[in-house]
Amino acid sequence: MNFEPAKLNSEQLQAVNTLAGPVLIIAGAGAGKTKTLVSRIVNLIDHGTRPNNILGLTFTNKAAGEMFSRIDSSLREKHIPERPWLGTFHSLGTKILRDNGYKFNIADRNDSIRYIKRALKQAGYENNQCDPKSVLATISRYKADGFSLNDFQKAFGDGQIKGFWEKLMSQIWPQYEKILMTENNLDFDDLLLKTRNLLSENDRLRKKYQNRWSHIHIDEYQDTNKIQYQLTHLLTNPQNPNICVVGDIDQSIYGWRGADMRNIIQFSKDFPETKTIILEKNYRSTANILYLADKIISVNKNRINKINKAHKDDGEPVKLLSAWSENDEAEKIITEIKKLLQQGLDPNDIAILYRLNFQSRALEEAFLKAGLPYKVIGVKFFQRAEIKDLLSYIISALDRENWSNLKRALSFLPEIGKVTIAKIASGEVEKLPPITQNKIKKFYNLLDKIEKLVEKESPKEVLNKVFSLSGLADKWRQEGEEGLEKIANIKELLVVASKYKNPGEEEMIKLLDEVALASDQDEISAGGVRLMTVHASKGLEFHSVFITGLEEGLFPHEYPGEDDHDPEEERRLFYVAITRARENLFLSYAQSRSIFGRQNINQMSIFLEEILDDLKIDEELDQEEPVKEYLTYD
């Protein structure tokens, strides 16, 4: 992509050339919001703003990385050494806390779930009596809404607690926080909450950061939640608010995580000087694709109508693939992909989107069977057991009180299990048999050695050496197929680690933070057609896109129970999915789909029903038959 101002249209240029004050950029999908944001940052620097004073917040670290590389290449040409700081709110929180002396490890979702399970057990709840995922989601939601445990306890003090959930929360949340504390962990939400507390309580520090980042940019502002909103306002200098946010309320798809599109709707009230710029020309998708996108999103009531005019021609018709089953669906998709590849299309420029992660399975099987390259995005690569196994040695070496990681590493020693580890933790090593004591001593010698290695060598070298020193390399080498996959994944980790060049604990912690905060594995190795959820596709674009599983109950997805959700969000999600495509769009559904090994019969999605007349049906692809006759399945 090219970011020369000459290539921008006049509205985009207006945004790029508004160098001071609050700026709000609004546009439908594919109108060049992100491109405009990048150009604006470069333009600010061209006009004398120091890169050091520029902050850019994005939705994923991958998006930040892409933005960074575009800005980087522009600055490189101009021989400017400084760089703006780009990242997610979470990585910003991590940075601010670390810069101010906080020492912690980041608990990822799996860690949090484990802690919740432990807390439930400690509070005397039987297994399966309540779902740990829901408990964590509730706590997380409170935190996203800006409530710390303290705030919660103030609001629900003695006598205030009524329902089952509130009672449960009042027992489990404090316990969960206690566990986080003893493990020296912050969870994802804490990274924002603690930063907010720090900045709101400490005037000097707040002013320092307002000064440091005098020019703030936020992408995907429609999907910010309350705590992010609060952070935005703490970081912005109220006397001189140079803040530029971009977004599209039709693409607000994280309401379930506390995102609130009122943040963007009220931006110009929050900052009365706001200059609002609306981009109406779409450069990404063909007119056919945009026509459908508009037809779908227009049904929503809670929105502000806007123009999204195609710059491209009509292009190919949008095609419907109807299938008997999920396997049939996958095969039909493979057939279409083969055609596209024959035309010379880059497989990396094709995406298959689905509503729920489990749908990737049937697709993967079809890809394997067909021998076509593919890549599932969003399988939490860095949360794999083998990655955590290796890192547990490093974390243990750097923090000898970190018992969850010590346990993990210790349990690789033969004949050492739960009971022995509990004795070590309670300082009763002398009571163990001499052979065991010896093993433990060796283990701690290894940790000492790792600690020294960290000081002397780059993270990558350290990881590589620990891989063999720990015995994990040998162990997995003997485990056949599965072991080899683990080893391959460790190699991928080493690739990521290699971008940290310097020895030392600080550099190692940066790597550990990245591993905890990384959103997906996209940057690791290339390789084939992209399979991902619609949520994960936010902000991306592909030449050809398949949207799968368009069945009632699945997309739009219905989940029993939930009452406070926004009924229009599923439609926005479908709108996001459609607008990922530049040239070709395929929509598919299966009449039957197995769930828990059971066949379920499904109706076609309401979304498909609404646009059937505009689609080209699969078997008819090569003929010009009228579409209608074909529409009588049931």
Add this chain to the structure above:
DNA sequence: CCGTATTGAGAAAAT
């Protein structure tokens, strides 16, 4: 302590 068998509950999007 550890490997294996059994059971039973589970599949919602993700920084």
Add this chain to the structure above:
DNA sequence: CTCAATACGG
């Protein structure tokens, strides 16, 4: 069906 948690025996 799949995977995590438990039970059991060597």
